Amino acid sequence: MDSAKFREMFLTEATEHVEQMIAMLVQLDADPEDRDGIDALFRNAHSIKGMAATMEHNTTAKLAHRLEDRLDKCRKRGNIDGNEIDWLLEATDLIELLLNDIRNERPERDVADFMATTPVTTSAMAEPTTNSVATPTSDVSLPRVIKLQLKSDVVAPGARLLVLLKHLSAIGTVVDSTPTPAELLELESPHQLSVRIVSDLDPEQLRQGLQKYQEIETITFPASATGPKPQQRKTPAKTVRVSTELLDHLISLTGELITNRYRLQGGVDKSNWQEIDAGVGQLARLVKNLHHHVLQVRMVSLEALAGRLTRTVHDLSRSNGKTVSLQVEGATIELDRTIVEALTDPLVHMVRNAIDHGIDVSGTICIKAWREKDQIHIQVSDDGNGIDIEKVKEQALKQGLLAPSQVKTARRYDLLQMICQPGFSTRDSVSETSGRGVGMDVVKTAVEQVGGILTIESPPDKGARITLKLPISLAIVRVLMVECDGAKMALPITRVAQTVEISPDEVQSSGKQLMIEHQKELLPMLSLRKILNIPKRAQHDPIPIVITEVLGRKIALVVDRLVGQQEVFVQRLPEPFDQVRGSSGATILGDGEIVFLLDLQSLFEHRKRCAAE
Amino acid sequence: MSKRVLIVDDALFMRTMLRDIFEAAGWEVVAEAEDGKQAIIGYQEHQPDLVTMDIVMPEMGGIPTLKIIINADPLARVVVCSAVGHRNLIMDAISAGAKDFIVKPFQPKQVLDVVERVISE
Numbered sequence: 001m002d003s004a005k006f007r008e009m010f011l012t013e014a015t016e017h018v019e020q021m022i023a024m025l026v027q028l029d030a031d032p033e034d035r036d037g038i039d040a041l042f043r044n045a046h047s048i049k050g051m052a053a054t055m056e057h058n059t060t061a062k063l064a065h066r067l068e069d070r071l072d073k074c075r076k077r078g079n080i081d082g083n084e085i086d087w088l089l090e091a092t093d094l095i096e097l098l099l100n101d102i103r104n105e106r107p108e109r110d111v112a113d114f115m116a117t118t119p120v121t122t123s124a125m126a127e128p129t130t131n132s133v134a135t136p137t138s139d140v141s142l143p144r145v146i147k148l149q150l151k152s153d154v155v156a157p158g159a160r161l162l163v164l165l166k167h168l169s170a171i172g173t174v175v176d177s178t179p180t181p182a183e184l185l186e187l188e189s190p191h192q193l194s195v196r197i198v199s200d201l202d203p204e205q206l207r208q209g210l211q212k213y214q215e216i217e218t219i220t221f222p223a224s225a226t227g228p229k230p231q232q233r234k235t236p237a238k239t240v241r242v243s244t245e246l247l248d249h250l251i252s253l254t255g256e257l258i259t260n261r262y263r264l265q266g267g268v269d270k271s272n273w274q275e276i277d278a279g280v281g282q283l284a285r286l287v288k289n290l291h292h293h294v295l296q297v298r299m300v301s302l303e304a305l306a307g308r309l310t311r312t313v314h315d316l317s318r319s320n321g322k323t324v325s326l327q328v329e330g331a332t333i334e335l336d337r338t339i340v341e342a343l344t345d346p347l348v349h350m351v352r353n354a355i356d357h358g359i360d361v362s363g364t365i366c367i368k369a370w371r372e373k374d375q376i377h378i379q380v381s382d383d384g385n386g387i388d389i390e391k392v393k394e395q396a397l398k399q400g401l402l403a404p405s406q407v408k409t410a411r412r413y414d415l416l417q418m419i420c421q422p423g424f425s426t427r428d429s430v431s432e433t434s435g436r437g438v439g440m441d442v443v444k445t446a447v448e449q450v451g452g453i454l455t456i457e458s459p460p461d462k463g464a465r466i467t468l469k470l471p472i473s474l475a476i477v478r479v480l481m482v483e484c485d486g487a488k489m490a491l492p493i494t495r496v497a498q499t500v501e502i503s504p505d506e507v508q509s510s511g512k513q514l515m516i517e518h519q520k521e522l523l524p525m526l527s528l529r530k531i532l533n534i535p536k537r538a539q540h541d542p543i544p545i546v547i548t549e550v551l552g553r554k555i556a557l558v559v560d561r562l563v564g565q566q567e568v569f570v571q572r573l574p575e576p577f578d579q580v581r582g583s584s585g586a587t588i589l590g591d592g593e594i595v596f597l598l599d600l601q602s603l604f605e606h607r608k609r610c611a612a613e
Numbered sequence: 614m615s616k617r618v619l620i621v622d623d624a625l626f627m628r629t630m631l632r633d634i635f636e637a638a639g640w641e642v643v644a645e646a647e648d649g650k651q652a653i654i655g656y657q658e659h660q661p662d663l664v665t666m667d668i669v670m671p672e673m674g675g676i677p678t679l680k681i682i683i684n685a686d687p688l689a690r691v692v693v694c695s696a697v698g699h700r701n702l703i704m705d706a707i708s709a710g711a712k713d714f715i716v717k718p719f720q721p722k723q724v725l726d727v728v729e730r731v732i733s734e
Contacts, residue, residue, distance in 0.1 A: 158700065159700065162707045162708070167734075214726060
C-alpha cells in the first residue's frame with residue numbers, strides 16, 4: 001500500500017473522529033445517559049482503531065482499542081460517569097498527540113503509563129472490579145501475514161491467486177499483497193501469494209476458509225515483521241476533503257466552459273459579433289460561478305473549532321474550580337481553512353484569558369460569529385471583571401510603552417491595544433494556563449497575518465470583548481483601487497469606510513494638522529504621497545479621499561485618484577519582496593499590470609515607532 | 614431445494630456436458646443461453662443461484678455480459694469458463710466480478726468443487 005498517499009487520508013479522518021469525540025464527551029458531561037452519544041463515541045474509537053491498525057500505527061490502535069473497551073462497558077451500562085469522561089478526554093488528547101507524531105513522521109510516543117490507568121468509576125452501576133487491571137491488548141486486530149503456495153499443476157495460477165485475493169478481501173481488509181493484483185496480471189505463472197490482512201478471524205478460521213480451495217498446497221502464517229516498514233520520507237501534500245456534490249458541480253461547470261469555448265470560436269470564425277457578445281456574457285457568468293464554487297473547496301465551518309473551545313472551557317473551569325459556561329453562536333459560518341487553522345490557538349488563548357483573568361467564580365463566555373459584508377466577525381466576550389485600565393496604564397508605564405506625559409491623554413482604545421504588546425501582562429503571578437507562553441501579542445499577530453483586525457473593548461464593569469474582523473477568503477479580495485504618483489495601489493475593501501471627494505474649501509486646520517469634517521467628526525487628513533515619501537503634487541479640486549481606519553482611528557487618506565472597486569486574486573510576495581514594509585501582497589490585473597496591496601496599519605506602526613525613537 | 618443454475622455457452626456440446634454434470638450432482642438447470650443477450654434475459658427471468666459463463670462468445674462476449682448482470686444484481690454469482698490459453702481473459706473476468714473460473718477441458722469434479730465452493734460463500 002502506498003503509505004504516503006493513505007497517511008494523509010488516515011490523519012484527516014482520524015482527526016475528525018477525535019474532534020467529534022471531544023465535542024461528544026463534553027456534551028455527555030451534561031447528559032451522561034445519552035445512549036446515542038455513547039454509541040457515537042464507541043464508533044469513533046472503533047474507526048480510529050481500525051484505521052490505525054491498517055496503517056500499522058500500533059500504539060494508536062492499541063490506545064483506541066482501550067477506549068473502545070471502556071466505551072463498550074459504558075454502552076452496556078447505559079451511562080458514563082465524570083471520571084470516565086475525564087479519563088476518556090485524556091486518552092483522546094493522547095491520540096491527538098500520537099496523530100501528531102505520525103503526521104511529523106516521528107515514532108509514536110510511549111503511552112504505557114496511560115495504558116496502565118483505569119478510570120475510577122463512582123457510578124452506583126459500576127461494573128465489578130475485575131477491570132481494575134489494564135485489559136490485555138493482544139486482541140487488537142493488527143495485520144497478519146498469510147502465505148499461500150499453490151500446487152504445481154494448478155491451471156491458470158495467476159487467476160487462481162486473484163480469486164484467493166478476492167476471497168481474503170471479502171473476509172477482512174487486505175493491507176497489501178505480494179505480488180499485487182496488477183503484478184498477478186503480468187506474471188507468467190505465479191504460484192505464491194503473501195498477503196497482509198486485518199481480519200477479525202483468527203488464523204484457524206482463516207485456514208478453514210482457505211482449505212476449501214484444493215488448489216492450495218500450503219497455508220502459512222509467518223510472524224509479521226516487527227515495527228513499521230521503513231517508509232520513504234515523503235512530505236504529504238496538504239489535502240482537502242471535498243464533497244462529491246461540489247466536485248460534480250465543478251466538473252459540470254468545466255464542461256459548460258468547453259461548450260462556451262466552441263460557441264466563441266464559432267462566433268469568431270463567422271465574425272458574428274452578436275454571438276461573440278452573447279458568448280462573453282455566458283463566459284462571465286460561468287467564470288463567476290466557477291470561482292464561487294472553487295472557493296467553497298477551501299471553506300470550513302467553525303464547528304470543529306467550537307468543539308475544541310467547549311473542551312477548553314470544560315477543562316479549565318474544572319482545574320480552576322470555576323463554573324463557566326460557553327455560548328456559541330454562528331458556528332455554521334464558513335471561513336477559509338487557513339484562517340480557521342491560524343485562529344485555533346489564538347481563540348483558545350482568548351478563552352483561557354477570559355477564564356483566568358476575567359471570570360472570578362462563575363460566568364459565561366460567549367463566542368459569536370457572524371458575517372458582515374465581505375468579512376466574518378468573531379467575537380469573544382465574557383461577563384467577568386473586564387480589563388483594569390488603571391493596571392494597564394501602570395504596567396505600560398513600567399514597561400516604557402507609555403510616557404508619563406501621555407498617561408492622562410492616552411485614549412482608552414490605545415491603552416487596551418497595549419495588552420497586545422509582547423510580554424505585556426497585568427498579572428503579577430503567572431497562572432498555569434495563561435499569562436505565559438502565548439500572549440495577546442501572538443493572538444494579534446496571528447489575526448493580522450490572515451489579514452484581519454483585532455479590537456478590544458472593555459466597558460467599565462461589563463467584562464471584556466475582543467472582536468476579530470476577518471476576510472472570508474485569503475485568495476480573492478475585493479479591493480478599492482487608488483492611484484498615487486501614476487501607480488495603482490489597492491486597499492482591501494474591508495478597511496475602507498467610505499470614499500469622498502471634497503473641495504479644498506472644506507479643509508480645516510488644527511495646529512499643523514489638516515482636518516476634514518466627515519459625518520460630524522473631525523478626521524485628520526493624511527496624504528498617501530507623504531506616507532510613501534513621494535513628493536507632493538499641486539492641490540487638486542476636488543480632493544479624492546478614502547475614509548479608512550488605522551490603529552483604531554478614522555483617518556481621511558488623500559490619494560491622487562479613486563479608480564474603482566474590483567475583485568482581485570492576491571498573491572503573496574515572493575522573497576525578498578515580502579520584506580517590503582507596507583505591502584501585504586500583490587495582484588496582476590487583466591492587462592498585466594502589477595498592483596500592490598497597501599497595508600496601512602504596518603506603515604503607520606512603522607512611522608509611530610520611528611517617531612518614538 | 615435444489616440449487617438453480619443458468620448455463621451460458623455458444624457451443625451446444627459444452628452446454629450439454631455442463632447440464633449433465635450439474636444434473637448428476639442434483640442441480641436444477643433453469644435455462645441455457647447461447648449468447649450474452651439470452652443470458653441477460655435468462656438471468657432476469659430465472660434469478661438463478663449461479664451462472665456459468667463462457668468468456669469467448671460471438672456478438673456479446675462473457676465479460677461484458679457478466680458486467681451487465683453484476684451491475685443489475687451485485688450479488689450475482691458468476692463462474693466463468695474458458696480455455697487454458699485465455700489466461701488474461703480469465704483475469705479480466707475476475708477483475709470484472711466473476712466469483713471463480715473453470716478451465717476447459719472440464720473435469721466433472723473440478724467443476725463441482727468450484728461451484729459448490731462459490732455457492733457456499
